[in-house]
Amino acid sequence: MERKTIQKDAIKEAFLSKSRPLRVDEVLLIGRKKVRSLNQATVYRNLKSLVEAGWLKTIHHPELGVFYERAEQGHHHHFHCHACNRLFEIPGCALRKKESALPGFVVERHEVFFFGVCSSCAHT
Amino acid sequence: MERKTIQKDAIKEAFLSKSRPLRVDEVLLIGRKKVRSLNQATVYRNLKSLVEAGWLKTIHHPELGVFYERAEQGHHHHFHCHACNRLFEIPGCALRKKESALPGFVVERHEVFFFGVCSSCAHT
């Protein structure tokens, strides 16, 4: 059913070449270097199917919108520096499980986003 | 400078009457019960100014978009039940400060979102 296309390859490669979360428009731009005709509708459709296939994860940035990153990297959180506007990955999980839910509630997933100033911006 | 209008009052009242986070379209709908002519552009403009005034806080729901809630209620997180699709407030903060940042990073703010099943949905 699933067909291998040069478009899908180009999109995957975009994530393998950059090791940071990418926006849709970045994927489109990077992908076009490989496949000139690459269309944004194709990017959207492939990102969706790659998420469903478990190859990508969606990051919902509260201010900058949707990013995608390789699922492989395991659970972690994100930090947005409002000085340099870059997105950082915070390894591990700083959540206390016990205090994460009301009694009887089942927590299946969570997303954490930090905002502030990164080390290089803070030192100047 | 700031003028008191029946539209702004109606919008504030919407939040005082419901004690849960509201979407823009909900605010519009509730507000129209008081001011029939209430326009969505007016809602957007007032929500923005109420956030700037510190009366409202913005909640970025990763899947359902933007919600607003009264700022008064203090720091807490949110839980979305995918069974009944309701939004719950989780009092307190389950984050371990020390593990929240990389060395040298200054965390000013964070947002946490939990997904799962609420107690009433889990028991049926």
Add this chain to the structure above:
DNA sequence: GTCTATGCAAACGTTTTGCAGTGGG
């Protein structure tokens, strides 16, 4: 009377969709 806030409609950016045609299996 002044000038801010409103209502309306158009514009905007992002994402989705219908459809005809390409190309992977």
Add this chain to the structure above:
DNA sequence: CCCACTGCAAAACGTTTGCATAGAC
């Protein structure tokens, strides 16, 4: 040869903006 996937253009969606005017002060 078939049908999933693509490209294109239009549509859909949530939000913002320009402008004339109502209404707060």
